[in-house]
Amino acid sequence: MPQTYSIRELAREFQITPRALRFYEDKQILSPQRDGARRVYSERDRTRLKLTLRGKRIGFSLEECLEIIDMYNPAQADGKADDTLQLLRLCQKIGQHRAALLGKMNDIEATLKTMAKVEQQCLDKLVRQAA
Amino acid sequence: MPQTYSIRELAREFQITPRALRFYEDKQILSPQRDGARRVYSERDRTRLKLTLRGKRIGFSLEECLEIIDMYNPAQADGKADDTLQLLRLCQKIGQHRAALLGKMNDIEATLKTMAKVEQQCLDKLVRQAA
DNA sequence: TCTATAGTTTACCTTAACGTAAACTTATTG
DNA sequence: CAATAAGTTTACGTTAAGGTAAACTATAGA
Numbered sequence: 001m002p003q004t005y006s007i008r009e010l011a012r013e014f015q016i017t018p019r020a021l022r023f024y025e026d027k028q029i030l031s032p033q034r035d036g037a038r039r040v041y042s043e044r045d046r047t048r049l050k051l052t053l054r055g056k057r058i059g060f061s062l063e064e065c066l067e068i069i070d071m072y073n074p075a076q077a078d079g080k081a082d083d084t085l086q087l088l089r090l091c092q093k094i095g096q097h098r099a100a101l102l103g104k105m106n107d108i109e110a111t112l113k114t115m116a117k118v119e120q121q122c123l124d125k126l127v128r129q130a131a
Numbered sequence: 132m133p134q135t136y137s138i139r140e141l142a143r144e145f146q147i148t149p150r151a152l153r154f155y156e157d158k159q160i161l162s163p164q165r166d167g168a169r170r171v172y173s174e175r176d177r178t179r180l181k182l183t184l185r186g187k188r189i190g191f192s193l194e195e196c197l198e199i200i201d202m203y204n205p206a207q208a209d210g211k212a213d214d215t216l217q218l219l220r221l222c223q224k225i226g227q228h229r230a231a232l233l234g235k236m237n238d239i240e241a242t243l244k245t246m247a248k249v250e251q252q253c254l255d256k257l258v259r260q261a262a
Numbered sequence: 263t264c265t266a267t268a269g270t271t272t273a274c275c276t277t278a279a280c281g282t283a284a285a286c287t288t289a290t291t292g
Numbered sequence: 293c294a295a296t297a298a299g300t301t302t303a304c305g306t307t308a309a310g311g312t313a314a315a316c317t318a319t320a321g322a
Contacts, residue, residue, distance in 0.1 A: 008268070018269085023310060037270050037317075054238045059190025061308070068242075072249045087257050094250050101239050101246075107185045108232050108239075111199075115232075118203045119225050126218050139298070149299085154280060168287075168300050193279070 004033075005041040014053060024052060029066050048073075058104060068097060135164075136172040145184060155183065160197050179204075189235060199228060 007018045024030045025039075029052055032039040041049075048069055055065035071093060082090075138149045155161045156170075160183055163170040172180075179200055186196035202224060213221075 058235050058238045087253050090253050094246050104189050107189045115225050122218050122221050129215055
């Protein structure tokens, strides 16, 4: 039988509160099963949560996270499958997201460079003071 | 004489509103001079704005942006200059920020990998449909 | 049986980052 | 001189992402 998790287990593992998990459910990011009234999270929920938190860390809103996750999640294997147009649109979206991510990478690299400079100046001063 | 900018010029250049610029001033990020009542932004303000927007794009709050900018800005050349302890603390902070940024880079790379996979699957399907 | 412990829903509160509207002041221009 | 256009302050509104409190249920252990 497949792994499942209680709300507290997931909360503890990812260092968030149960409230946040319920909130994400409200936002359609998670959709746990129920055991009576209790939420029972599946491995799929756990994965979606992980991706959500990853998205948040790089500055995406929950709405954006949801869009990205749903996009990359071929769970919609409904009857008629994806038609050509859908697939092409997906490719377009991927291109856009890739551009956004590469932009963020550039921003990070630029910041890292500045930091390295400041660190050098800083160390130089320290050396001079210790001399 | 040094370059200066009106609120509208800066707003247009960075695709934000004058309101946002006033807001950043309120948050101590910018501190434009005045010509009567009008704000006159210096090159320094422009740079700080640029760094702020860069920080925002990689998911930092305005408060974090301010901290980072002030840290990397050796404008506090006050009388007694930086003492050893201050410099060491700065190095520590830089280390922390670097770790955060590297973490974000990893998150981005992981996302890019997933995207590439999905794109491949997508293109495979398209090829099959077109065949 | 009493009491922790984990869980639930409902509902209002909070913070960040602005948006929006009102009411008013210069500066320029037809 | 009237009318834009750009700017100002003050103040209330809004959205996202939860926090927090109240009131209640279910279950496991002393």
